[in-house]
Amino acid sequence: MQVWKLTLQRLGEQNLAFATWSHLIAWILDPSKFTPKILKLLAVHATIFFLWQERNIRLQDNVSCTPNLSFRRIDRSIRDALLARNRMLRSYLLSSWFVHEPRVSAV
Structure with a gap:
């Protein structure tokens, strides 16, 4: 939940949570x-992938990382994906990604 919260805060969604896959899909498809x-x-x-990866590492290696570290990995992945876009689209998407700064705890 903390990782989703950080990711959604970055998108400007302060009080959003998904109870079901249907809610998630509806949010994606809802024009904004x-x-x-x-x-x-x-x-x-990126969030689903890194949460799945974290789950596997915890189960297989009994090692875990903090939600903040997971979010930093998600953030880096999204930045890399955006930087791979053409210049015009990249600029617009990067500015949209950086508009809201999530509240990352010190832990």
Whole structure:
């Protein structure tokens, strides 16, 4: 939940939580004048991937990382994906990604 909260804060969604996959899909498909759909898709993809990876590492190696570190990995992944886009789209998407700063705890 903490990782999702950080990711959604970065997108400007302060009080959003997904109870079901249907809620998540509905949010992705809901047009927003503030968050481009491609950015929502990248954020969801990266968050699901890194949470799945974290789960596997915890189960197999009995090692875990903090939600803040998980978010930093998600953030880096999204930045890399955005930097790979053409210059015009990259600039727009990066500015949309950096508009909101999540509240990362000191832990």
